[in-house]
Amino acid sequence: MKTYIDPFDYAKEITRSVGKGVLVTTRNGPTVDCMTIGWGMLGIEWGEPIFTVFIREGRFTREQLDATGEFTVNVPMGDYDRRIVGYCGSKSGRDTDKVSDLGLTLMESEEISAPAVREFPLTLECRVIYRQMQDRDAIPESIRKTMYPEDVDSSNPMANRDYHVAYYGKIVKSYIL
Template identity: 50%
Template sequence: MKKKIDVYEYMGEILKGVKSGILITGKDENKTNSMTISWGMAGIEWGKPVFVTFIRESRFTKTLIDKNGEFTVNIPLDESAKKILAYCGSKSGRDVDKAKELGLTYEEPETISVPGIRELPLTLECKVIYKQTQDIHAITEEDQEKFYPQNADGSQDIHVAYYGEIVNAYVIE
């Protein structure tokens, strides 16, 4: 069962979750995958509630979101998801079915095609309304060195910002 929520009333829980770690889930016609993030923002853009996630260009979840244009934000409400967050932050969906390995329970979505995750019950269903690759030259040198060291081929694996309109929000009970 899902309890509908007012996303604005839950902003504290959403941002607290981001600080501690949450999952972003993407899906295409063949695969569903979740990845751990701890960078994100919630707010209002063009009069719509949005969640902004930042995903490195090399991540498998990015390919799913690019194909589908939708994602869910899956937020734990207590400390019980630490193992899930650690695993999903250290394994690639290209190589392993994280949900199967962890025994995660997908919850049928209401508005989009990407499921929520019962074990991380605060769920935001999002449709991408804007995306932008970050400009490495607009980032301070200090942050470039810290977060974007050059790879052997000279690339820096920067992030793409996905602005997802929050089209539905609920807590899975």
Template identity: 30%
Template sequence: MHVFQPVDPVDIEQGAYTFDGTKFLVTAGSGGKVNTTTAKWGGAGFLWNKRVVYIFLRGGRYTSELLDESGEFSLSFLNQQEFRGAFKYLEAVSGRAEDKIAGARLTVNYDDGIPFIDEADNVITAKVLYKKEFREDGFVDKSLVDEFEKNGEYHIVYVGEIKKIMIR
């Protein structure tokens, strides 16, 4: 008889990029405009016979608007300590009001037309397959609404087919 041993989920989440509550940047562009936003929620998996990433952005974000227009996005994973000032700046400023990527002293690069942050250690580019806004009636655990979906500003889940993974 074999005995199962417990495994800490952190042990299987380690790799070139991780979705463990650590901030990363979601970047999209359309019509010559590019914007990025910070995110903490996401993951990678296998869905519809495709390798996918899924991310969650608040509705009304400028990056979401550009992502919806282009149908493509990138995830850029940067060193949290080295770029903590850039993350703070990106969280405080709207891309509608100014070029916040330049203001954060970051550089946009492109892979097959998809913008990404060049200072990243790891980048994933993806094509949107699915998008859906959360609604209160979908929550089984209603406490999550009060804690994470405040003021009726719900997150949108995006599922994207991975086009490329780039690692420095």
């Protein structure tokens, strides 16, 4: 059973959880991927409720988002298995089926194809309405050195060399499973 919510009534819970890790889930045909993110923003843009996710260029999730333009944000509530955040943040969906490996329970979304994840019950269904590549030259040198070091191979799932694409997702449905 779903309880429908206004995401802004849960802004504190959502934004606190982002810093610890929430999931972004995508579906492209039969392929579902969950990726941990630690950067994200809840807000209003162009008069619409938006959740913005930042996905590195080389990530499988970026390919999924570019193909479908849909994602869910899955936020834990209460006690949860922290291994989910670690696993989904360190493995690539190109190489492994994280949903199967972790035994995650997928729930069909109402407005989009990307599913919700029962284990992380606060769900935002989002449809991409805008995407923007970061401007490398506009990022302060101190941040570039820390967040985008040139000596890390970008092919590694934990790589930091590649920059982010910001995906502005209009929140089309929000609920707690």
